[in-house]
Amino acid sequence: MANTTGNGYGFATWTNFIEESQIRALLKYNVKYYFAGGKPGIIPTGIFADIMADLSVKYKENPKLALDDFNYGPTGGETWFLKTLAKRLCDVRGIPIDCETEWDRVAITNGSQQAIYALLDTLIDPGDVIITPSPAYLGFLAPAEKLGGRVITIPTDLDGIIPGDVEKAIEVSKKKFGKCPDIIYVVPDSDNPKGTTLPMKRRQALFDIAETYEILLIEDAAYAEIQFKENPKAIKTLDKENNRVAYLGTSSKEAAVLRVGYSVLPSDVKEQVLKDKGYLDLCTTTLVQRILDEYYKNYIDEAMRAGIPKYKKRYEAMAKAIDASFPAGVRTDPTGGFFIWWQSNDKKFDAGEFMKRVAIPNDILYVPGAPFYPQSGHRLTKDNTDLRKSLPQPNTMRLGFSYLPPETISEGIEHLGDLLSKELG
Numbered sequence: 566m567a568n569t570t571g572n573g574y575g576f577a578t579w580t581n582f583i584e585e586s587q588i589r590a591l592l593k594y595n596v597k598y599y600f601a602g603g604k605p606g607i608i609p610t611g612i613f614a615d616i617m618a619d620l621s622v623k624y625k626e627n628p629k630l631a632l633d634d635f636n637y638g639p640t641g642g643e644t645w646f647l648k649t650l651a652k653r654l655c656d657v658r659g660i661p662i663d664c665e666t667e668w669d670r671v672a673i674t675n676g677s678q679q680a681i682y683a684l685l686d687t688l689i690d691p692g693d694v695i696i697t698p699s700p701a702y703l704g705f706l707a708p709a710e711k712l713g714g715r716v717i718t719i720p721t722d723l724d725g726i727i728p729g730d731v732e733k734a735i736e737v738s739k740k741k742f743g744k745c746p747d748i749i750y751v752v753p754d755s756d757n758p759k760g761t762t763l764p765m766k767r768r769q770a771l772f773d774i775a776e777t778y779e780i781l782l783i784e785d786a787a788y789a790e791i792q793f794k795e796n797p798k799a800i801k802t803l804d805k806e807n808n809r810v811a812y813l814g815t816s817s818k819e820a821a822v823l824r825v826g827y828s829v830l831p832s833d834v835k836e837q838v839l840k841d842k843g844y845l846d847l848c849t850t851t852l853v854q855r856i857l858d859e860y861y862k863n864y865i866d867e868a869m870r871a872g873i874p875k876y877k878k879r880y881e882a883m884a885k886a887i888d889a890s891f892p893a894g895v896r897t898d899p900t901g902g903f904f905i906w907w908q909s910n911d912k913k914f915d916a917g918e919f920m921k922r923v924a925i926p927n928d929i930l931y932v933p934g935a936p937f938y939p940q941s942g943h944r945l946t947k948d949n950t951d952l953r954k955s956l957p958q959p960n961t962m963r964l965g966f967s968y969l970p971p972e973t974i975s976e977g978i979e980h981l982g983d984l985l986s987k988e989l990g
């Protein structure tokens with residue numbers, strides 16, 4: 566039965582079973598040692614101040630430009646901005662787009678989160694099947710379940726999702742649910758939450774599986790520009806026909822959190838996604854597109870050159886402090902992105918309960934691992950022939966190194982390590 570408001574009208578059924586995002590909920594805590602949400606801590610604010618100062622002069626000189634930039638625009642983004650993004654995607658990520666003639670393959674959304682939602686909303690009917698890694702980005706899992714998708718989670722190792730198991734899950738889905746999955750979702754570059762990066766061989770294997778079974782592969786490239794060493798090519802580079810891979814980029818990590826995501830989608834998928842976006846927000850703020858257009862045209866390389874080594878230092882400080890102070894467990898070793906994933910060897914340890922009881926009173930916040938597993942999803946059995954209810958692993962946590970300077974990270978992680986060691990012996 567649906568929730569009621571107490572005022573005579575009722576809430577939709579999903580409000581009963583979808584909880585508030587654990588990460589959003591954690592934003593209310595103001596702690597000294599913040600290792601929770603993926604908040605960028607290195608934002609080129611000086612560059613953005615310069616861009617805005619230049620723009621304010623331009624707007625005074627050219628009121629027509631100002632009128633346009635403070636106005637509604639096309640749902641999928643302004644042509645000039647799409648051309649700039651197409652060039653970046655082509656030059657830096659090797660995505661096969663002819664910038665002169667195919668720039669309209671790029672579409673923008675309010676953050677890549679909106680692209681995730683609109684993709685699910687336009688592809689998934691209740692009962693449709695979706696494949697994700699285990700664990701997976703909770704901002705993908707919650708909307709997938711809200712829309713009635715059946716999530717099958719696939720085991721991951723230190724290289725990310727295991728393609729052979731994806732293929733087995735597809736076969737099991739056909740047998741159990743009488744249908745092939747519609748979507749495979751991955752974050753190939755420095756995954757959220759595990760921080761792992763898919764090697765090229767696995768990217769190719771996933772692409773081949775998506776081709777063979779005619780499934781849409783969502784490549785969420787949120788952290789693709791935040792890389793400490795050269796990364797394997799984007800899966801999208803394999804999609805010469807532009808019909809198999811939905812590539813999602815975002816300015817949130819590589820520029821600033823101005824709520825602009827940019828995607829390259831198969832053209833029929835793009836049409837539906839933009840139809841959905843049109844009803845969600847009409848369009849993305851034009852002024853924000855103008856600011857980011859300047860950034861992507863003239864400043865991003867300089868900002869990345871300065872910012873990435875700083876993120877790397879933060880990662881190194883966190884990894885070193887974990888190794889020095891945490892009790893027995895396993896951590897991932899990311900080569901980019903914002904997160905390290907840690908799993909205690911003690912299977913009975915509950916990172917959620919520990920956070921409330923011990924970490925928060927000690928001014929420390931991280932994200933417990935359990936929300937990165939679907940609430941009502943499925944997992945493969947050990948012999949890969951059947952499905953069982955998804956099994957969250959409460960003895961895990963996601964530790965974000967993006968927000969704080971290295972010294973504070975070292976201090977906070979060592980403090981957390983001491984508390985964990987006391988707890989776990």
Ligand SMILES: Cc1ncc(COP(=O)(O)O)c(C=O)c1O
Binds near residue numbers: 603679816824826
């Ligand atoms: C993997 C992944 N995808 C998508 C998003 C959403 O990003 P945004 O909506 O800010 O573009 C995030 C944000 O943290 C993320 O980690």
